[in-house]
Amino acid sequence: MTRLHKGGKGLFRYLRISKSFTYGVVTIIILLILGYIVSLFAPFDPTRWGKVPRDKPPCLKYPLGTTTVGQDVFWLATYAIRNSFTLGVLTGFFSIVIASLMGFISGYLNEKLAGKLTNLVIDSFSVIPGLPYIMVLAFSFKEYLNMTLIALFLSTIGWAWPSKQLRSIILEIREKTHVYTARASGFSLFNIFWSEFLPYVLSWLATTILNLMKWAIGMETALGVFGLSSMEKATIGTTLYWAMNYQALLRGKWWWIGTPIVTVILIITSLYYISIGLGEMLNPRSRLAQLRRERIQWLKSEM
């Protein structure tokens, strides 16, 4: 209990210390509000064509301008943000499930055949060029594409890196637990799991989810450029696709292509800074944690 309590206090202190973390949190909150709350107020489905006058640059009525096919860029953006987050979270979820399984097997059973085989599989997936495969998948199922399906496809590749990391965490813990189990009796295995294993796993979970979200959103952008995203929905990738298709750049309609670009950069950078901040707070080996330990030691001696 005290640990979580300390963690909560640590969050606010860290907010004050780290500018980049603050930027990340603030931006994400704004984006989430835009994506999940503001978007509910859209007067009409932003993906429908011809709802608003075409090709209008940003003005008071249409703060981010309109597209060549008569869509309001602002409302498109809110929907796109929502879809991006949904995609990110889903990809994170699916990938972590797979990664946990594979990471555990290869880490725990490292000496046995199952472990070695799993490790080979993990390494293979790490090397395979992800984008072509995902393109083939998306192409094959073009009719059925939605955020969930894309998330699934992305997860078939996205699990590899996190799996590698989890594996190395487990291998390290195993080195340490041998020392413990040698001198303690069986019950402390649970204790060890809790005190030694869990902090690293929590830290890995936090950073991995955020990394996967980042990656997934970036990949969707790439798929969008090829027209392999969910074309009727409003996503960052599809907005880029349509903008490019209608030669937005050539015709000087910079707001149509600029909005998805800026949005995606905001999402990705804020996710990154949050992941770094969380990593520092949760990772038992980070500098922050070390400083905290030293301080606690000193405080204890004062008593």
Add this chain to the structure above:
Amino acid sequence: MGRYFLERLISVLFTFLIGTLILFLITRLSPINPVETMISKLSMMSTTISQEQFESMKRTLMSIYGLDKPLFIQYLSFMKGLLMGDLGPSFSFFPTPVTKLIFRAMPWTVGLLTVSIVIAWLAGNLIGAIAGFFEQKRFSKFLEGFFLVLSLVPYPVLALTLMLLFVFLIPIFPYFGGAPAGMIPQFSLQYVFGIIKHAFLPALSLILVYMGASVVTMRALTISVKTEDFTEYAFLRGLPRNHILWHYVFRNSLLPQVTGLTLSIGQVFGGALITESIFSYPGLGQLSYYAIVNGDYNLLMGVTFFSLVGICIAVLLLDFIYPLIDPRVRVGG
């Protein structure tokens, strides 16, 4: 050391097998029936195809997608086709075989990739090492922040931004193509210069993103190597700073970076595909774009397969080079 090579070879072969297996599975699981798609597409162009061509194509398709035989046999004939280089004809450029199209596009992609990766890796590691060595100085922190943001930008976004800036806003670079249009390929300076001009922006977008990642990881690596015992000991012995920077810090941080390169090649390749299609650069990227737009299943599969092969070869090459720079592998100590 022989053991090292054996291990690496097995690993790469395994990767190849898994990659082709996935490809195979996708063809079986996808709702697209390539034979039917082909036939429907071709019936639209029926005036240009003779009966024999139609039949031979159907046969190829049946053997590649041998949909009437047991799964395992299908797999074997699939692999056989792949290994013999027969990927079938392209739908959109019928009857040109997919392999021919790919080989035409491949040099462009390989050239672009190799140049970009080499520059990005070398420059990135150099800058990262210097930034890491002078960890406290302001320019180091600035460099890290700058390249960090660069590494986070998705490839399409950077490519589009560069296009916006240097093709439209300040029209220096051409909009599309790989070589000056209308010129016959020759070894003249003008032609070569034209190639560079066309490749500049695509290469730049690849370089910037990958360099971003290199700088950040190399900096972190350098900082950690700086605190190693052997670096301290070199300092204690009064060795000159440049010597320590080069022989101790750089040489040791470079090793994991080479391994890192092996793992990132797949990513950068993906980036190349995207960048090429945005800049209409005549490589595999643009080929995939055509394939998708025209529903050319064969071509897309072909590109994927060749990507796999290309990456496996590149990884194997890197694995062979690694012992040259890491003596520990050479002597097995």
Add this chain to the structure above:
Amino acid sequence: MVEIRNVKAYYKIGADIFVRAVDGVSISFDEGKITGIAGESGCGKSTLLKVCTGWIKPPLTVLEGKVVYNFNDEEVDILNLDEEKLQRYRWRLFAIVPQAAMNSLNPVRRIKKIFEETLNQSGKKKLSEKEKKMIEKVITDVGLPKEVLNMYPPQLSGGMKQRVIIALAIIARPKVIFCDEPTTGLDLVTQKGILLLLRELKDRYGITIILISHDMGVHAQVTDNLAIMYAGKLIEYASTHDIFKDPLHPYTKSLINSLPMIGDKMQKERLPGAPPPLFRPPKGCRFHPRCKYATEICEKKEPPLKEIKPGHYVACHRIGEE
């Protein structure tokens, strides 16, 4: 040879929290002798070494004091030199055999190259034949075959690496060598070999050696003089023979008592408590919380280092009075 005059070196770990690793230590090391520094972990021995060799990196700061090297009729205060001058003295005047040599050698560099770069400080391109011969000689001096020169550090065992480190320490013919726990982590046979090597080096080349170790057995075997440190202070100093024959400070006594000896049948007495935290040392004599002879004055006033017998210094209130 080396004089340490009232050095205070602290580690800064908070806004005003200092770990007082070396708190007013004065000592001098005789030329051509092996002087040992003994004490528990965390008593400040390693910090003293860092101060003596100008190895001052934050959060370590030197608050006051001098470290003076006397050689060739010159007097050099290491702490007062700027980095450039200090760099010239490094390895030429003093050398270090650092703790835990396992990772001190660059794993991607041949041993031969490591020697060459150590000699080649000024950046000359090629080494002379004489210098190459010197490297070979020094390798054989430490008891290693010449083939070692062509190998890479990961190929060597722990003991071999330690010997290489010692060879590297003497190659530039320094006047003083500081050894920090040179035998920790090695098996006993190798330990003995290293210690004999050190003694041989002293005899043959007349190098002044300062040996830091928490192992009293090591000191008994090799050192000529011995200094005992506790909680950042020097509490006893005499020739090794005198220390073992007639230890005066209670702490020294318990250190020696902890050594197993042949024919010993008595239960070993354990010293209660633990060394005090160096960021809040106890008032008065730092040892008084654990000392069974402590009196009132021990709690209030810090005992100065006094010469009780010729060449035998102790910092203890009770000894002075007897």
